[in-house]
Structures are given as structure tokens and as C-alpha cells.
Amino acid sequence: MKKISLSQIISFLFLIVMALIWLVPLIYGVLTSFKSEMELMTAGFKILPIEWVLTNYQELLVNNTSTPLVKWFFNSLFISVSHTLLVLVVVSLSAFAYSRLEFKGKKKLFSFLLATMMFPSVVNLIPLYKIVDILGWVNTPLAMIIPGAAGVFNIFLVKQFMDNIPKDFDEAAQIDGANDLTIFFKIILPLIKPVLLVVALFAFTSSWNDFLWPSIVFNDIEKMPITSGLQLLQGMYQSQPTLLMAGALIAIIPTFILYLFAQKYFLQSMSLSAGVKG
Template sequence: MKKHKKLSVSRLVAFLFLLAMACVWLIPLAYGVLTSFKSEMELMTSGFKIMPIEWVLTNYQELLVDNTSTPLVRWFLNSLLISVSHTLLVLCVVSLSAFAYSRLQFKGKNALFSFLLATMMFPSVVNLIPLYKIVDILGWVNTPLAMIIPGASGVFNIFLVKQFMGNIPKDFDEAAQIDGASEGTIFVKIILPLIKPVLLVVALFAFTGSWNDFLWPSIVFNDIEKMPITSGLQLLQGMYAAKPTLLMAGALIAIVPTFILYLFAQKYFLESMSLSAGVKG
């Protein structure tokens, strides 16, 4: 009985803690959403009120329709192109790399993989200057390639997929080889279907990471028309610093894709917590 009571108290404390954390995250978000539907005059005169007195769409209209100096729609489409292309490239590179490290045998495999893991110890900001020099030499400055290709071979993603793939019995490979299947056939027809859950998680990480990246696009883009939405919002803040309702509307437009993605992919994110989730039986 005491043990049951202690367990109930622990669960109650955990629930209250998680509820408090949810409120810390949700209340500012809710305030931002509601503020984007207020007029500038109402925000200035009504004080701190959560709900709008009069719901208006003028902020969204000014950003999406009546605005040529800050082309938010163009920035949104630029980010969508960059993030989708980057995600597809990441899936190709990561899945093939993980397959090589997990299933193939070649000289120096373990040493090379250990070296890759060691690179995770260095902060990404260390690479900014040499990476920019490389991008500049290749002529990728102010082009989507500057964001699509760098970072495609993320070490953490390779490690995650390799660990997941390591739980798939190699008996599958041997049975397929007996039937005359090549390594490519084994990868496409056996391994890929089994690692679908973890690849979806990698896609989630890659898309949101590319979409939310702020520092790198601010360095490699200076053409307003070619900017992604994150660096565009910085420009928006400089131009409309005195219009918080407009800034709220722009920020909310920017988070729509990642919000939808998390909404539909949360099941696969939870599955990734168990590296053997993709193997049945």
C-alpha cells in the first residue's frame, strides 16, 4: 500500500512538473498567435490583454500581399526548397554511409568511424570560416547549394542509423546472398524497409535543422530575393521593429511547416527511442 501511494505521489509530481513546463512553452506561443490578430492600435492602447478585442487579418495581409520590400512568400518558398532538398540528400548519404559501416567489411572501417565520432567534439561554429571559403571558391554563395550540401553527412545521423541497423539480424543478408542478391539489392529490398522509422526521424531532424538554421544563411546570403525565411525575419525585424504585431505574424508563418511536421511525425520520433523498433520478431 505504501509503495503504491509513493508511486502515485511520484506520478503526480511528474505530471505537475510536465504541466508547468508545458505552460512555460505554450503561454508565450498562444500570446504570439493572438497578438498577430490584433491591430497595432489595440496593442498600444489596450495594455496586457491576451484575447484580441477585434480580430483582424491586416498583419498577414501586409506581409503576404501588400509587401514588396520584404517578400515573405518568396522567403518561405526558398526555405521549403532548401529544406526538402537538404532532407532528401541527407537521407541518401546517411542511409548509404550507415549501411557501409554496419554491413560491409573494408580496411580501416572502425578507425574511420571512430574518427568521425571524434569530430562531434568540435563545435560547429569552428567550421564556419573554412566552410565559407570552400563555398565561396565553389561559387555557391547566394545559392541554395550553400545550404543544401554542407551538413548532408551529419555524424550523429549516421551513428543513429548505424545503431538501428545493427539490430537487424545479418541472417537476412546471408539468406539474400545465397539467393544471389547483390549488396545493392540487400540494401534496397531488405534494409531500407526495416529502417524506415529511424529514417523518418532523421528526416525530421534534417528538415527542422535546415528550416530553423539562422547563423549560416545569414552569412552566405545577402541577396534579399534568395534569402530563406530565417535570415529574412532578421531583415523584417530591422524594418518593422516598431510593429510587434507584424513581427508576430511573420514568426508564426515561419513555424507552420515545422509544427505540421512534428504533429504528423511524433509517432516515429517516439519509435526512434528504441533502436530495435524497426525489427519485428
């Protein structure tokens, strides 16, 4: 029988504590969304509802016209999926250029891009809003789909993955008459699918959970994504926590399902050399 060290026990206990810190509020929030407002105010602190009700979800999804949660949900879904697809196209092609192509000033340009990561994104809000306003994208999905498509971190991540792919593949393809685009689509793209999955997860969750930027560029209630919509919901139902909890739980459904089904691939892809054999 393998002996368990003290450090392993401490690590295990630490992970259990961290899991409980994350899970207990989530479980309490889920159960609270199935309580009536009267029960929450009069029954005191109880984990399980005395009577399970669906009125909170019915009011948000069916009987509410001033806060169209379903509309916000599908707005966010369209924006996040479109943004993710654009990110995959831009990032994969950019990383290919920096990893496999040779052009003047490549290293200096890439170093400059990496240097921009030192600046917090909040400093770009005013100039970015000015650009979006000039282009007429305020209150449109384009204001969230296009900005951020060329994320430097994602380009760096994919480039590092590509650097581990032997260039012998490229040279063999060039001997057979393949051009750069053929090499990218036929050889490189199939090999970088694991890291592209990670980038897609990051891009989707970042777009879905973004709160500050949509709160700035959207003021039309019908066109809002769900994050800025929840802010409006909080203003209207700040004295009804059961409704707010139901709305928040509806908002996390897509990202929860995404990570639930993609967890195995996500963990496998965290190694930059996964799936690449020299």
C-alpha cells in the same frame, strides 16, 4: 483503484508547469498577431484581441514588396526538402557501409568521425564559407543543401539501428546471389524506415530553422530563406511587434504541421530496435 505515488504527482505537476511555460508565450504570440498596432499600444496587457484583424498578415503576404515573405517561405521549403532528401541518401548508404560491409580501417575511421562531434560546428564556419565561395555557391540554395548532408550523428543513429538487424538476412540473400546494393535496397532499406523518418524530421527542422549559416551565405533579398529574412523583417519593423509576430508564426507553420502528423511515428522510432525482430 491504482494508488498514485507522490513521485508521479510531482512529475505530473512538473510537466504541467513546463507545458505552460512553453504554451503561454506561443498562445499570446498567436493572439497578438491578430491585434492592430493601435490596440497593442493602448489597450495594455490583454490576452484576447478586442477586435480581430488580418491586416498584419495582409501587409506581410500581399502588400509588401521590400520583404517578400512568400518568396522566403518557398525558398526555405525548397532548400529544406532538397537537403532532407540528400541527407537520407547519404546517411543511409554511409550507415550501411559502416554496419554491414567490411573494409580496412573501418572501425578507426568511424571512431574518428565520432570524435569530430566533440568540436562545435561554429569552428567550421570560416573554412566552410571559403569552400562555398570557391565553388560559387554563395547566394544559391546549394550553400545550404549540400553542407551538413553527411551529419555524423545521423550516420551513427542509423548505423546503430542497422546493427540490430540480424545478419542472417544478408547471408540468406547472398546465397541467392544478391549483391550489396540489392541487399541494401531490398532488405535493409524497408527495415530502417522508422529511423529514417526520425532522421528526416531532424534534417528538415534543422535546415528550416537554421539562422546563422544562411545569414552568412545570403545577401540577396530575393534568394534568402525565411530565417534570415525574418532578421531583415525585424530591422524594418522593430517598432511594430504585431507584424513581427505574424511573420514569426508564418515561419513555424511547416515544422508545426510536420510534427503534428509525424508525432506518432517519431515517438515509435526513438527506440533503435523498433520494428526489428530477431
